[in-house]
Amino acid sequence: MTSDNARAGGTPVALSGMSLEELIEFARQCGLPPFRARQLHSWIYARGAGSFAEMTDLSRQIRADLAERATVPLLEMAHRQLSTDGTRKYLFRLPGGQMVESVLMSFQDRPSLTACLSSQVGCAVGCTFCATGFMGFTRNLTAAEIVDQVMAIQRDSGLRVANVVYMGQGEPLLNVEEVIRSVRTLGESVGIGQRHITVSTSGIVPGIRRLARERLQVTLALSLHAPDALTRGQIVPVSRKWGTTELMDSLKEYYQATGRRLTIEYVLLAGVTDRPEQAEMLAELVGGLHCNVNLIPYNPTRNRSGEVCYQRPSLRAQQRFAEIAARSGKTVTIRLERGTDIDAACGQLHNTYTAGA
Ligand code: SF4
Incomplete structure (x- = not known):
């Protein structure tokens, strides 16, 4: 530019x-x-x-x-939805006319606000539980387009964003150079330090290694979602490119380069990823990592045919899975979902208003 x-x-x-x-x-x-x-x-x-x-x-x-x-502004706000829990979901129009979504979340136990940012228009990874994956990939966002999501949210809400998670639309590590530039600008210009930033990946090994070389102080979150290669390959198709050992090695390299504890994200799909033996495998797999484990009970999304693909496990099944996974000695939490009623929760971002905006 x-x-x-x-x-x-x-x-x-x-x-x-x-x-x-x-x-x-x-x-x-x-x-x-x-x-x-x-x-x-x-x-x-x-x-x-x-x-x-x-x-x-x-x-x-x-x-x-x-x-x-x-x-001055780069993004134009096309739509905004407010959840009953206070979560705000934004639909932004980019200079080229494409749309992306961002989410502003607040949590009762934390005074600070968190913005969930998009890094791409659509996504090529195609996770089978994710509404963005159903859209396919259009293009990468520029660093300025990523940063301006925060500025646009602050302008609209009048509130200060304290934390940023790259967990909106897109795979950040398939747009790693612009993501790195945006992390630097968020720190130097917006005042959001790297330790308040989480970059989430579905497991793009070259991207993890690139981020490790940059030695940023951001938290890296791996969307593991299944402990065995077969199930993982079915729900996160891109994972077939890299073996589990190679992926785990890249995570260890990230920790060695940055000293930052990792987060392992794991989506609980009833009958698919929530079985007790899978919790045992997960415990074994993460045992050698410096990490916390975050379990994400599935949020309903519809595919292109309008079908809901998976079911959310019962609360009892979620807790049982967490208990077994905690035998790894890691902190295991079940994510408190925000904005489910406005499709702003994990895996639900899909530009609902694109057609009418
Ligand atoms: S979960 Fe993330 S990586 Fe997977 S399809 Fe959705 S946006 Fe892409």
């Missing part, structure tokens, strides 16, 4: 989501000194400005020039 586009009469440059470095380059191309970029940076990130008119310490002339060349 450069301001040359705007000068050539193309699409105005969206500044929200840019790093300070990128804003300095934009200012330079506009003939403005670096301190003007720092003013823009402060207005966008510290004060959440949604227009140049709000930037009152810039002269009228500069504001008018900027308004000709650029815009």
Whole structure:
């Protein structure tokens, strides 16, 4: 993204989501000194400005020039839903017209707010329990498009996001370079430190190794979902590319490079992944990892034919699975779901309003 586009009469440059470095380059191309970029940076990130008119310490002339060349927000909010538990689900229109969803969650036991971000339009991984997987893949998001989801949520809600999870639409490690750039901008510009960020992956081994080399302090969450290769291959098709040993080795490398405890995510599908013997296998598999285990009772989603593919296990089955998995000595929790009534929970994001937006 450069301001040359705007000068050539193309699409105005969206500044929200840019790093300070990128804003300095934009200012330079506009003939403005670096301190003007720092003013823009402060207005966008510290004060959440949604227009140049709000930037009152810039002269009228500069504001008018900027308004000709650029815009502030990158994403346009197309729809917002509010859950009975306070969760907000957003549908954002991207500059190319495609849509992505983001979710803002609050938890009673935590004062801070968490934003769940998308990293791609659709997803190529095709997990068989996931609504996004049914959409197929369209394109990667840019780092600015990832960061601006946070800014757009903060502008709309008037609330400060403290934690970020890359668990919305898409596989973050199939867009790893833009994800890394966005993590850096979230820390340096938005004030969300790396230890407050979780990147979730279905197990893209080269992406895990790339992230390990970057030595960020983010939490890596692996969506394991089944302890044996056969079941895992059926519900997370991409997992067939890498063996379980290779995957576990890459997780150990991540821990060695960063010192960050991992999170193992495991979806409980009745009769498919919730059997006691699978809990025993899970306990054995994670025994050698520095990790916590997070069990996710399945949330109903419909495939392209409108069928609900799996069933949610009973509470008793969930607890029994957790008890057996805890024999690994790891902390095992059952995820408290947010936003299930508005399809904002894990695996439910699928741009419901795309057609009507
Ligand atoms: S669960 Fe994640 S990786 Fe799997 S299809 Fe859905 S968005 Fe993609």
